[in-house]
Amino acid sequence: MTQDHNIDPVTGDHLKEWGYRPGKNYPDLLRRANEMRAEGFGLGRIRQDLERAFPPQPPQIALREAGAVAFHENIDVGHPDEEDNIGKVRQTMTELMRTPTIEAGAVMPDACPAGPVGTIPVGGIAAARNAIHPGMHSADICCSVMITDLGNADPKAVLDAAQSVTHFGPGGRPQGKRFTTSLKLLDAFRENPFLNNPKALRMAQEHMGTQGDGNHFLFVGRSRATGRTAIVTHHGSRGPGAVLYKHGMSVAEKFRKKLSPETPKQNAWIPADTEEGRDYWAALQLIRKWTKANHNAIHQATVEAAKVGDVGDRFWNEHNFVFKRDDLFYHGKGATPAWDGYAADATGLTLIPLNMSEPVLVVRGKDAPSGLGFSPHGAGRNFSRSEHRRRMGSVTPEQMLKAETKGLDVRFHAGQVDASELPSSYKNAGSVVAQIKSYDLAEIEDYIDPYGCIMAGDIPPFWANRKKRRR
Template sequence: MTTETTYDPVTGEHLKDWGHRPGKQFPELLARANALRAEGFGLVKIRMELEGEIPEVPPTMDLRATSAVPFHENIETGDADEEDNLAKVRQTMTALMRVPTIEAGAIMPDACPAGPVGTIPVGGVAAARNAIHPGMHSADICCSVMITDLGHADPKAVLDAAQSVTHFGPGGRPNGKRFTVSMGLLDAFRENPFLNNPKSLRMAQEHMGTQGDGNHFLFVGRSRKTGRTAIVTHHGSRGPGAVLYKNGMAVAERFRKELSPSTPKQNAWIPADRQEGQDYWAALQLIRKWTKANHNAIHQATVEAARAEVGNRFWNEHNFVFKRGDLYYHGKGATPAWDGYAADATGLTLIPLNMAEPVLVVRGKDAAHGLGFSPHGAGRNFSRSEHRRRMGSVTPEQMLKAETAGLDVRFHAGAVDASELPSSYKKAEGVVRQIERYGLAEIEDYIDPYGCIMAGDVPPFWKDKKKGRRA
């Protein structure tokens, strides 16, 4: 009687330990390795047999010299706060331009810092060669705005209808109140290694029809050109985007350690020509589709609840990565302003300013000194905490009344979030003036405000959890 000898199989972890990089070649390498294993070869012998397949390690990419890559400034200052803000933006952009993949940069009129020095600022654009930087689109991937013309519908009826169907705050919709997600889109998630995980798939369903918190809003106003009512929504890709960002940063960090250890962690990148880069690029396009569907779901539910007629509808993202030629343009709070930037681009884009000001409908001018971008909004000259400090004894309710007189402003959670009031943002007229001065876009219409819904001031979810534990 003979006993057949069995061997533990060679796995992908073995290949990575031996120096092989994950990619399309992995299945073939594993098949060859396990064929040798079945013939009785030991792991050491198999490793030696496959050594010729290990790609050469590229040379380490060092940070560029300071100011080796200049950046365009499309911003002016008029007071001490603006001077201080611009100094900080220049400092962080100068550091950002040292990243070895970056070939050009620009800042918009709404520029303001968004993290440690070297982090791309809000209102910043960075063009990279053969590199996708997850940290340069941040966790709020595909933060975007959509508008729908609702004819001559009553703005109050539209805002009431919207309030009855939209969802702000942390988390998603409970069972029984969820919006439908395309099965084709979910299947596409399952086919992408960055999105095929239980959390992404669950959140893709739970978060459809939600808008999150912070500066995300639902705005109702009237076109100055036509007098027709319009709804504008502002939000990003919610939970699915946040999970993709986390997974992308983990892969980018692995490449950072290999390719450029001196590059700050927030600027790690995934090489676009590697399998991981191709998969991440595909994942970004799927997240874009999900986000557009999310806007559409809220708009359509509002249309049906208000029994309004539907006119034109278009949208644009301002927190994303765009490929143009052989460069990857990272817009962090910056709106693409060139024709055909996406297959569904209409030539018109939206620039909201603050809840008491119009939403601008613009046509981009593809300005070279803006790297083909325009602002995404008003931006801030100081932080939310500094705004709260400057309020002094004035309450959020008093400030709301003074700054939004005549408007129907609602906070979904009930409590007023003072850091989202107009005084927390740069002056709208200044941003408009700079758009025109620098030739970044042509303003075609103004959607004057009737009112809006904001998330509202709610305790962070982790504070609620702490309270629960103490109780």
């Protein structure tokens, strides 16, 4: 036994110095430490004994100073609305960059705020070390677009066929009308702790072949380069992804409380090198497979319903996801990966929809350093949906639709026109295209000019309809 001539008792200051955070276990720690002290043990031996029996928590990580990590801006101001929008994007990105894990950031030409200050904006990219942030891919995990070349098929026949087979709105397909879900994929869900729950498994089957609501769509047009008809779908991982997001945020919150309580809840993270981190990363890859299968199912059902005989290339890309590159995790919230081999099924080509009256861009990524290797995912907004409705004044949605989509076959699954999805609610498409070129974010290889589309629109959730019926 090593004698220590300093007989002062062990205090809370000693425990803090040894890495223990004040908490409910402090009295027990102090009691054990001072019992050893009374027996003549030195402080070094007492510390070793406590650390073996009660390992201290890792030190808490503080937020970085504002401005300590810079971010790239790939966006211009050409209108007062854009000036206000960019100011808000800059404010939220500056706060986001204080997150301890983030090492780089960027915003795209389609950037717009998406929550409280400090929340990653739409059109935002954040590169994190050893961290996956569920809040930075949002609940709409793997929101993505897929295109299929349908040869010389009649666009109207394709749109009619697509309308007969696709499914918009909340919820899934009823029993008897469901699409087949891979049993192998469902088995993989069951083997992952983030996806092995009755709700995720049920939704993986019910939501296959569905597209959701809001800004999700099914678009039919013609290639400007070849004249061939094409179908483009836009949607995410639906119910299974939403369940994963909720579970992921819950796990991230537990880590946040231990590691970095100062970090806002929406920026909580799961350390990638933990068991939870490895399982979450694996779950993301399974959700990606499910989402791709969902797009494929709708495209194939349309091909069969329209009796298309000349089917060409089909490819897709996600724009709400996490991508690992070298030793960093790149979180793209409404941003499209634009480097070769970002995924095993990447073709080098990606899609950028603009709005229902404009072409879908087929682009080849240029891995621009200023974009952290990303390009935009669409046109974005300069103001909110409610602000757009306010600016309409006395103009009806039907009048606005007629004026803004002249000559196009635009259908709203919800039945009524959702004005917040009309072209005027989005940024100027020409301006976004010009910025893609000026910032050298992608090379445009083709334009899919619109024939028409089916838009999900603002579909009230089932509980809102239930309340309305009761009234």
